[in-house]
Amino acid sequence: MNFLKKFFSSESKFKSYEKSGEVLKNPVTTKEQREEAIDALEKVSPEFAIPQLLKRFEIVVDSGIIDTREKERCMKIIVSHREHAKELIKINLSSKKRISWQMKIAEKIFDENEYKDILIKNLNTDMQVFDEDVLERNTEILLALKELSDEKIVDIAQKFLQSRDEHVRMAALECLEEQASHIQQAKQIILDLLLQTPNDDNSRFLGVATEVAKKHGWI
Numbered sequence: 001m002n003f004l005k006k007f008f009s010s011e012s013k014f015k016s017y018e019k020s021g022e023v024l025k026n027p028v029t030t031k032e033q034r035e036e037a038i039d040a041l042e043k044v045s046p047e048f049a050i051p052q053l054l055k056r057f058e059i060v061v062d063s064g065i066i067d068t069r070e071k072e073r074c075m076k077i078i079v080s081h082r083e084h085a086k087e088l089i090k091i092n093l094s095s096k097k098r099i100s101w102q103m104k105i106a107e108k109i110f111d112e113n114e115y116k117d118i119l120i121k122n123l124n125t126d127m128q129v130f131d132e133d134v135l136e137r138n139t140e141i142l143l144a145l146k147e148l149s150d151e152k153i154v155d156i157a158q159k160f161l162q163s164r165d166e167h168v169r170m171a172a173l174e175c176l177e178e179q180a181s182h183i184q185q186a187k188q189i190i191l192d193l194l195l196q197t198p199n200d201d202n203s204r205f206l207g208v209a210t211e212v213a214k215k216h217g218w219i
Contacts, residue, residue: 017041017048020037023036025055027059031066038073046081047084050078050081053078054088056070056074057096058096075104075108079108079109086109086110089109093118093122099137100140119144119148120141120153122141123141124137125160127162135163138168139167142168146178146179149179151185154189157186158176161173170208173212190209191213
C-alpha cells in the first residue's frame, strides 16, 4: 500500500512538473507565466526539473532580451545540477533542432575532452543529406569546435569542406583557420584549397579561403 501511495504521488508530481515544462515551450505564454514555471522548477528535484527546463530552449520569444534572460536562468539552474544534467544534455544535444544553449551548458558541465568528443559525435558527416536542421546543427557545432584545439577537429572539419551547403563549408573553413594557429595540418588543408579550379559553385568559397591565407601571410 505504501509503495502504491508513493508511486501515484510521484506520478502526480511529474504531471505537475510537466505542466510547467509545457508553459516553457509554448510561444504564446506570457513572461509572467514562464517566470512562474521557472520559479516552480527551481525548487524541485533535478530529475524532475531538468527535462522541463530544457523545453525553454525549444522556442524563441519576441523580446530578445527577455528570451536571453530566461534561457540564462534555466541554464544556471541546470548547471547547478551538474552530475544529474550530464546524461540529459547528451540526449538533448543528439535529438533537438536548436542546440546552441545545450552546447553552452555542455561546455560548463563537462571537462574539455568530454565536451569536444560530444560535439564531434553530434556532427552528421553524411554529405548527401540536405536537411536544413542537420545543416544548421553542423554549422553550429563546427563554430563551437573552432574554440578548441585537436587534430581530431582538423580531420572532421576537413570533411565538411566538401559539403554542398556553403554555410557549412564556411563554418568548416573558419574552424580550420583557428586550428591552424596550433596545428600545421590545418594550414596546409586551407592552402590546398587554393589549388582547386574555381567554378560557379565554389568561387565565392575559394575567394574567402584566399583572403584567409593572405590575412595570415601564408601566400
